[in-house]
Amino acid sequence: VEFTKVAADPSIVNLGQGLPDISPPSYVKEELAKAAAVDRLNQYTRGFGHPSLVKALSQVYERVCGRKIDPLTDILVTVGAYGSLFSTIQALIEEGDEVIIIEPFYDCYEPMVKMAGAKPVFIPLRYKHDGNSASSADWVLDPAELENKFNSKTKAIILNTPNNPIGKVFTREELQVIADLCIKHDTLCISDEVYEWMVYKGNKHIKIATLPGMWERTITIGSAGKTYSVTGWKLGWSIGPPNLIKHLQVVHQNTLYTCPTPLQEALAQAFWIDFKRMDDPDCYFYSLSRELESKRDRMAQLLQEAGLKPVIPDGGYFMIVDVSTLNVDLSDVDEKQPYDYKFVKWMIRSKKLSAIPLSAFCGPETKRQFEKYIRFCFIKKDSTLDAAEVILKNWNKQMA
């Protein structure tokens, strides 16, 4: 909330908040216009999810997961993936529980766990190489350290793959380590997979729920906003076994009851269009990913040329950058904030470029470890990246 206010200024090139400034595909907008023209679709629909939408979701995910998914009992439609996280945590987490959160993490996990009365237990991704960290794959969990975080109070672990902010795409082996611990300790897994379609060459998005023994204990969360570049539609979904989903449905019926109808209908139609071409490279799920990959590469190059060290993400639309190499002296800034917060504020003021400080994504113990990084969002139109390029090219000139 803090940083979105600053970046609302139009003179600033906004690579901070994670929202596209590209247009959603035209057929998505057309489907919404069509839906809004139908009288019945301007009134309440089924609380747990508009029938045509849950049907479409079940088809798409049956194909991806290779298992039968019942649209009425295995799916809940929510107000964004954010709403799914909230429903899941309110349904399944309470006082006395511990929830493992992998750092750096999307910042809402911690307050949501606390609001449910539970204790967040943090474990950081650790950078495994000395020297130049080139890739998000270089950030890994220490299996022994992870094992130590599990105990009899551990109710759930929150997994986010592809990860925001680093862009790490967890490998099958890494997921197996987590899965084994979940099964051993009889723990739930809350898997935030909103960036599931944004994986780049050489990487594959694997759903932890498809690993043996995991379907029964996993809630998988997805997002229309990220899938179709319509963050303002605020539609998401939770998929899992009926004995878990039913509790999310109880939360939902006591919090907002139904999600907007015309948006759900339009989303259903968009999903049918892309479901039919899931074998075709033109499917939006793949074409968006290709488009983003070239933006990623361009962003990385610009940053490197400016003397910054980007961590190339394997997935997602964020890139973290080590800014310590610039040696910007901010010691005169008389604030107790971490370095990255001060850096971003300085960068917004003096360079008219915004990003998000990485310590926003950490628990209290790890802020020092991540305070030399900032996060850029690259799902931006060419003119935005052009404007960023101008700033980055001139960066060194001004520094000299």
Added chain:
Amino acid sequence: PIATSETFKLPFSLQAKMSRPVQARRLEGVDKNIWVEFVKLAATYSKVNLGQGFPDFPPPDFLKEAFVRALSGENHMLHQYTRAFGHPPLVKILAQFFGKLLGRDLDPMTNVMVTVGAYQALFCCFQAFIEEGDEVIIIEPFFDCYESMTKMAGGTPVFVPLRPKTPKDGKLMSSEDWKLDPAELASKFSERTKAIVLNSPNNPLGKVFSRGELELIADLCVKHDVLCISDEVYEWLVYDGKEHIRIASLPGMWDRTVIIGSAGKTFSATGWKVGWTMGPNRLLQHLRNVHQNSVYHCATIAQEAVAQGFQRELELYGKADSYFIQLPRELQQKRDWLVQSLDAVGMKPIIPEGTYFLVADISKFKSDIPDVPDSDEPYDSRFAKWMVKNKGLAAIPLSAFYSGAHKSIYNHFIRFCFAKEEATLKAANDILQKWKQEKTSP
């Protein structure tokens, strides 16, 4: 040592099962929901659906056009996140519009918050203000979520009934005849009372609380330092020249009241799920806290369209073309039509002063559905289920709007929604007429 599946000796089926109880205790007692059941029944059996409260006519053209303009316009950023606490054009116009009505300067950023329907506004209020040890006074009959939301927040609901006084011979009862007993109401306030929920115009009865009745409630709120959650979603649907009075405008009340409103009810677009809260910053700041940790943003496009709707209504306020004048006029006619229809067949309607609901006494039709003594289910619920399955007419039993202990007190009433096209109301009439004929002929 790294845990691997090879180290397990247990059979796979035992390994895989999530064996301990999973759900949080806050879900206890809030899992049942009448709507899930009755909406399903209506979807399966009804030919004429006067059950769930939504119009079967479309939103006004000006609103639909605003929606299409927003989604297809040059500014495609309307498909992306907007301000979390409310799209700026919407909160600005709401502050302006309601500021006028309340006679107060409202700051759009701190005195208004947009929510996913009035339902989510209610949720934010209960989560923000109620916790274990708190009591919440709920006036019966009530929109059912007040009770479950109080419980989910850990609070204790305390019920106080509206009591009907028998009308003069031959006259039909009015929602006005259902009143609070002042002494009884006062007795419900204790030092544990955190809030009272007021719903005026009231769902399901249609009662529009009078100034005197609101002053009674206000005095007690001030005396006991209690918050007022004021659900005013039907604020424009008042009939027979009655006035909707906002309790927040009474002395001492602005500072302790959260007003809840709904675009769905205001503009006949329930499927858009746009609602709002208004009140002093000292209360709204806590709603913002809950909101940003539960939903965060509300969908942008509908907010943009609703903002334009309100802009139009601000310009036409009090004029004949105002939707806020035309809609209640149309609905009053439909109300009168349904009242006549029900009265003609022997169902005794209670004439509502507001909302688009009316409650009718079905005692004369009891012979069709015999009473089952010692049944768990209230009679009116069994009646409503039988009626939708056998007559194709959907309505909601009044017991749905009462707390568990009181469900059998008023068990011969059902609620009809009359926000329906003429054709729908006529079809309902046909079903009722046919049913009556079947009763009278051998």
